[in-house]
Amino acid sequence: MTDRSTILITGASSGLGEGMARRWAAAGKDLALCARRLDRLEALRTELVAANPGIRVVVRALDVTEGEAVRTTFGELDAELGGIDRFVLNAGLGKGASIGSGKAHANVETATVNVIGTLNQAEAAMELLTPRGSGHLVFISSVSALRGMVKAQNTYAASKAFVSTLAQGLHAELDSAGSRIVVTDILPGYIRTDINRSVKTSLMTEFEEGCDALVKAIDSEPTRALVPGKPWTAIGPMLRLLPEKVSRRLV
Numbered sequence: 155m156t157d158r159s160t161i162l163i164t165g166a167s168s169g170l171g172e173g174m175a176r177r178w179a180a181a182g183k184d185l186a187l188c189a190r191r192l193d194r195l196e197a198l199r200t201e202l203v204a205a206n207p208g209i210r211v212v213v214r215a216l217d218v219t220e221g222e223a224v225r226t227t228f229g230e231l232d233a234e235l236g237g238i239d240r241f242v243l244n245a246g247l248g249k250g251a252s253i254g255s256g257k258a259h260a261n262v263e264t265a266t267v268n269v270i271g272t273l274n275q276a277e278a279a280m281e282l283l284t285p286r287g288s289g290h291l292v293f294i295s296s297v298s299a300l301r302g303m304v305k306a307q308n309t310y311a312a313s314k315a316f317v318s319t320l321a322q323g324l325h326a327e328l329d330s331a332g333s334r335i336v337v338t339d340i341l342p343g344y345i346r347t348d349i350n351r352s353v354k355t356s357l358m359t360e361f362e363e364g365c366d367a368l369v370k371a372i373d374s375e376p377t378r379a380l381v382p383g384k385p386w387t388a389i390g391p392m393l394r395l396l397p398e399k400v401s402r403r404l405v
């Protein structure tokens with residue numbers, strides 16, 4: 155495990171991104187934080203620097219669906235902090251509706267942010283990491299990537315399957331080339347944030363506990379991790395292997 159001192163997080167204006175930023179700031183890391191809501195990022199920067207006066211925190215408004223803006227912004231933040239050694243591709247959207255229900259816009263928006271947005275970020279981060287030959291690229295996917303989901307979660311799950319497949323392919327490519335660039339695919343289960351405020355499930359993990367587990371998992375730099383480990387390392391394989399009629403009752 156390598157000590158990563160400079161970390162970029164997208165989707166840092168709320169939820170898991172904000173929670174990870176607080177934890178890495180407390181660990182003395184310099185941070186680059188991006189999202190569309192700049193006012194929230196600025197308030198977070200003020201809070202983090204006040205609590206951890208030794209660290210640098212830079213923030214930028216960024217829509218991850220705009221490829222050229224992602225490339226420019228990642229490049230500027232990388233230069234400003236003297237080299238980012240971990241990129242956490244966390245920005246994501248969980249809107250959705252049954253296919254054919256007349257709410258195509260919600261599914262298209264979710265697919266655009268989670269698929270095109272993640273691809274834009276991976277391209278921009280790899281352009282910076284490749285010449286250095288080292289660094290850590292973290293994809294925030296979801297346990298829903300493991301199996302097709304119904305209704306409002308269908309497009310979201312399909313978009314996260316894209317994220318995990320992209321991470322797996324990139325890991326295979328870099329690993330076979332003997333690269334020191336580490337790729338990690340993180341599949342969170344339900345952790346209480348804005349994205350799942352309408353979800354009712356006994357499998358929900360509380361926010362602080364979920365963020366602790368996420369940061370611990372990412373810092374150990376695995377190829378893939380279901381987070382929190384309990385219960386998801388047990389449920390994950392069942393989602394893949396059990397007949398669909400049985401597995402859909404699990405989540």
Ligand SMILES: NC(=O)c1ccc[n+]([C@@H]2O[C@H](COP(=O)([O-])OP(=O)(O)OC[C@H]3O[C@@H](n4cnc5c(N)ncnc54)[C@H](OP(=O)(O)O)[C@@H]3O)[C@@H](O)[C@H]2O)c1
Nearest residue numbers: 165167169170189190191217218245246296344345347349
């Ligand atoms: N919480 C869970 O149970 C759970 C489970 C599995 C996976 N995840 C994944 O974890 C990640 C974080 O989700 P969360 O739970 O923390 O939800 P959240 O509180 O809704 O946070 C989502 C973040 O993504 C940002 N974002 C959305 N669209 C964006 C865009 N077009 N450009 C840039 N940033 C954008 C939002 O910032 P702005 O609106 O300010 O742009 C926000 O900071 C997502 O990828 C989500 O799919 C969450």
